[in-house]
Amino acid sequence: MKTTVKIKIRGYHIDHFQHVNNARYLEFLEEGRWHYSEKNNLISIFHQKGISHVTVNININYKRSAVVGEVLRIETSVIRKNRKSVTMLQQVFLNDTDILIADAQVTNVFLHIKSGNVMRINEELNSLLPDIAKTNQITR
Amino acid sequence: MKTTVKIKIRGYHIDHFQHVNNARYLEFLEEGRWHYSEKNNLISIFHQKGISHVTVNININYKRSAVVGEVLRIETSVIRKNRKSVTMLQQVFLNDTDILIADAQVTNVFLHIKSGNVMRINEELNSLLPDIAKTNQITR
Amino acid sequence: MKTTVKIKIRGYHIDHFQHVNNARYLEFLEEGRWHYSEKNNLISIFHQKGISHVTVNININYKRSAVVGEVLRIETSVIRKNRKSVTMLQQVFLNDTDILIADAQVTNVFLHIKSGNVMRINEELNSLLPDIAKTNQITR
Amino acid sequence: MKTTVKIKIRGYHIDHFQHVNNARYLEFLEEGRWHYSEKNNLISIFHQKGISHVTVNININYKRSAVVGEVLRIETSVIRKNRKSVTMLQQVFLNDTDILIADAQVTNVFLHIKSGNVMRINEELNSLLPDIAKTNQITR
Numbered sequence: 015m016k017t018t019v020k021i022k023i024r025g026y027h028i029d030h031f032q033h034v035n036n037a038r039y040l041e042f043l044e045e046g047r048w049h050y051s052e053k054n055n056l057i058s059i060f061h062q063k064g065i066s067h068v069t070v071n072i073n074i075n076y077k078r079s080a081v082v083g084e085v086l087r088i089e090t091s092v093i094r095k096n097r098k099s100v101t102m103l104q105q106v107f108l109n110d111t112d113i114l115i116a117d118a119q120v121t122n123v124f125l126h127i128k129s130g131n132v133m134r135i136n137e138e139l140n141s142l143l144p145d146i147a148k149t150n151q152i153t154r
Numbered sequence: 155m156k157t158t159v160k161i162k163i164r165g166y167h168i169d170h171f172q173h174v175n176n177a178r179y180l181e182f183l184e185e186g187r188w189h190y191s192e193k194n195n196l197i198s199i200f201h202q203k204g205i206s207h208v209t210v211n212i213n214i215n216y217k218r219s220a221v222v223g224e225v226l227r228i229e230t231s232v233i234r235k236n237r238k239s240v241t242m243l244q245q246v247f248l249n250d251t252d253i254l255i256a257d258a259q260v261t262n263v264f265l266h267i268k269s270g271n272v273m274r275i276n277e278e279l280n281s282l283l284p285d286i287a288k289t290n291q292i293t294r
Numbered sequence: 295m296k297t298t299v300k301i302k303i304r305g306y307h308i309d310h311f312q313h314v315n316n317a318r319y320l321e322f323l324e325e326g327r328w329h330y331s332e333k334n335n336l337i338s339i340f341h342q343k344g345i346s347h348v349t350v351n352i353n354i355n356y357k358r359s360a361v362v363g364e365v366l367r368i369e370t371s372v373i374r375k376n377r378k379s380v381t382m383l384q385q386v387f388l389n390d391t392d393i394l395i396a397d398a399q400v401t402n403v404f405l406h407i408k409s410g411n412v413m414r415i416n417e418e419l420n421s422l423l424p425d426i427a428k429t430n431q432i433t434r
Numbered sequence: 435m436k437t438t439v440k441i442k443i444r445g446y447h448i449d450h451f452q453h454v455n456n457a458r459y460l461e462f463l464e465e466g467r468w469h470y471s472e473k474n475n476l477i478s479i480f481h482q483k484g485i486s487h488v489t490v491n492i493n494i495n496y497k498r499s500a501v502v503g504e505v506l507r508i509e510t511s512v513i514r515k516n517r518k519s520v521t522m523l524q525q526v527f528l529n530d531t532d533i534l535i536a537d538a539q540v541t542n543v544f545l546h547i548k549s550g551n552v553m554r555i556n557e558e559l560n561s562l563l564p565d566i567a568k569t570n571q572i573t574r
Contacts (some may be wrong), residue, residue, distance in 0.1 A: 022327045026321055026455050030445030030502050036209050037184065037446060041306055045263035048304045069176050073213040082450050083337075143418075164468045165310030166317060166461055170362050175306050181446055188444045197503075222310050223477075315490050317464065319459035349456050353493040 016091035017112035019049040019097065020102055020109075023084050039116055040072065043104045045122065046088035059142050065133070067122045070099065074118035077142075078108075085109040092145040095135050099123050155285065156231035157171050159189040160249075173219035177193055180212065183244045187260065190242070198284050205273070207262045214258035219249075225249040227245065232285040235275050239263050240286055262267035295425065296371035299329040303364050314357035318354065319396055323384045327400065329383075330410075339422050345413070347402045350379065353423035354398035358388075365389040366403040377414050379403050382427055435565065436511035439469040443504050453499035455567055459476075460492065463524045466508035467540065470522070481561050485553070487542045490519065494538035498528075505529040512565040515555050519543050520566055 023041055029035035044098075051057050060066065080086060087107045094101040097122050106116040124133040133139060140147035161182055169175035174182075191197050200206065220226060227247045234241040239261050246256040264273040271277060280287035301322055309315035331337050340346065354364075360366060367387045372382040379401050388397040404413040415420060420427035441462055449455035454462075471477050480486065486499060500506060507527045514521040519541050526536040546555040560567035 022328075024325060025450030026324050026457060028450040029204075030448040031208075032450070032453070035184075035446050037177050037180035037210060040180055044175075044177065044306050045304060048302075053231050066171075068171075068219075069216055070214070071215050072176065073211070076209055089251075162468075164465060166315050166464050168310040170305030170308040170312070172310070184446050185444060188442075287328060311486075311488075315464075316492060317457050317460035318462055324455075324457065346451075348451075348499075349496055351493070352456060353491070355491050356489055359488075393496050 016089060017050045017053045017084070018090075019088050021045065021086050021088065023080055023082050023086065024036050025082055027129055028082055031048055031079075033081055036074075036076065037074070039074060039106065039118075040089055042086060042106065043118055043120065045073075046090040046104050046145050047102065050090040054145065056143065063141075063142065064127045065139075066125045066127045068125060068138075069120060071121040072118055073120075074116060076116050077114045078105075078116075080108070080115050086115060092143075092149050093119070095146055095149050098132055100135060100143075100149075116153070155194055157186070157190045157193045158227060158229050159186050161185065161226050161228065163222050163226065165218055167224055168222055171219075173221055176214075176216065179214060179216070179258075182226060182228055182246065183212070183214075183230075183258055183260065186230040186244050187242065190237045194283075194285065196283065203282065204267045205265040205278060205279075205282075206265045206266060209239060209262050211261040212258055216256050217254045218256075220225060220246075220248070220255050226255060232283075232289050233259070235286055235289050238272055238274055240275060240283075240289075255280065295334055297326070297330045298366050298370075299326050299335045301325065301366050301368065303360055303362050303366065305362055308362055311359075313361055316354075316356065318352065318395045319356070319386065319398075322366060322368055322386065323352070323354075323370075323398055323400065326370040326384050327375055327382065330370040334423075335427065336423065343422065344407045345419075345422075346407045348405060349400060349402050351401040351402050352398055354396060357394045358396075360386075360388070360395050366395060372423075372429050373399070375426055375429045378412055379427075380415060380423075388412060435474055436509060437466070437470045437473045438510075439466050441465065441506050441508065443500055443502050443506065445498075445502055448502055450497075452515050456494075459494060459496070459526065461485045462526065463492070463494075463510075463538055463540065466495055467522065468508040470510040474563075474565065476563065483562065484547045484561075485516075485562075486545045486547045487543050488545060489540060490541050491541040492538055494536060497554055498536075500526075500528070500535050506535060512563075512569050513537075513539070514554050515566055515569050518552055518554055521553060547570060561562065 023034055027034050027038050089105045091103055092100060093103040101119050101121045104118045108115055163174060167174050167178050229245045231243055232240060235244040241261045243261050244258045248255055266273060307314050307318050367389060371383055372380060373383040381399050381401045384398045384428045388395055419428055443454060444562055447454050447458050509525045511523055512520060513523040521539050521541045524538045
């Protein structure tokens with residue numbers, strides 16, 4: 015289930031160029047993914063099953079500057095799965111508008127905590143993660 | 155001129171997963187780019203010429219976790235230019251080894267501060283930035 | 295008017311010691327003060343009047359560790375004024391309990407933006423800031 | 435042994451007010467303390483002895499703004515011990531001058547990792563930490 019979280023931009027998010035710093039967006043995106051995991055009950059399931067995850071790639075486009083006082087709306091969903099990874103789309107919009115501030119694709123792999131081995135995106139993960147199960151596209 | 159900077163990992167760089175947080179790498183990369191600009195005398199030239207730059211894309215691969223006490227070596231160089239953008243390669247290695255911790259391509263556009271207009275990568279910029287002039291590949 | 299804001303602790307707030315990093319609390323406190331300024335309409339008033347403020351001292355006690363998944367409740371109020379400074383009390387509680395995670399006194403001075411001069415805490419500021427007007431104690 | 439570390443201010447250290455953000459100084463101070471622990475061989479000793487430490491108070495004065503391109507020099511030493519805590523003085527100067535940007539007193543307690551109990555500042559700690567042994571003043 016796609017989730018949405020809002021963050022109001024404060025003075026400490028801003029850098030020398032008077033806009034939100036490029037690194038700070040990655041914290042905003044991580045906030046979006048924690049919120050996604052929470053709303054989709056993934057944190058407790060993963061904890062029970064001994065599954066962890068690691069981010070292996072983030073590809074972020076910075077489209078428009080965001081400044082102090084603006085509110086960002088971060089939408090997070092699963093868009094693609096490969097044999098061993100799942101990619102999420104995260105879009106950062108200006109408040110309630112369609113104005114795109116940034117978008118990112120974030121790719122994660124899943125690990126069995128005990129063995130440290132990377133998991134294949136198999137029936138077990140599909141059953142735990144409806145969003146992944148629904149994502150048909152297996153591109154590799 | 156390719157530049158190199160080293161950063162020692164401290165406790166405050168580490169997150170819940172006991173490795174350097176994904177957002178913190180973007181600060182390390184930005185440190186590498188400030189260092190590059192400094193060593194290549196770009197900061198004063200850009201200031202004189204009224205040129206600014208904006209990061210439009212960062213594509214980062216996280217290859218291997220880095221933990222407290224390790225030293226990271228960040229190498230920064232220009233690898234590609236398009237009509238309106240320049241892409242830098244930044245590689246994060248473990249100390250003096252070839253072990254790759256992360257690599258990123260960071261794409262910037264240049265702006266005339268006065269007009270706010272995006273500059274074409276033209277003779278003027280080539281003359282200011284030898285690394286850009288030397289980069290033959292214009293991919294778009 | 296005392297204000298309250300809540301922040302849920304995520305993995306990126308945590309450091310090597312598995313609790314919220316000492317520096318991150320200062321961002322949480324700054325979030326609390328931005329929220330206070332907003333709820334008390336100070337941001338627009340200060341902007342109109344050409345008044346800025348600078349933090350000159352933060353004295354923070356770390357009472358108990360906070361870990362991932364916990365919710366912090368940050369309460370912000372004015373507790374003391376001197377001739378040229380105003381001190382806010384910020385208390386960080388665990389969610390809806392009385393368990394104190396941290397408390398801080400944050401002292402600010404006010405500046406006329408145009409002249410850069412520090413303002414005395416006078417009738418003008420008292421009239422703009424009811425919380426300051428109500429604070430009787432002038433300790434220096 | 436008092437230690438000194440230098441940090442060059444970059445764009446990502448700066449906030450909305452065009453100076454180094456108040457929270458960022460606490461990372462600079464933490465960098466200074468990690469450096470102190472390293473130079474005084476405390477990290478390995480504490481690891482061997484199963485001793486940890488927790489910061490219980492930071493009292494920081496912000497004296498003068500620091501801006502992009504400036505270099506900060508952070509000096510760290512032990513100045514006071516109580517029965518159960520040790521206080522370090524950290525002074526942040528502008529490069530090689532005596533211009534004070536900020537100063538802070540940072541108070542830590544030591545813990546036996548196994549029991550979680552706070553240690554008294556006793557002969558054992560004095561023998562491990564010459565700087566603490568030399569600090570005569572026991573104020574409480």
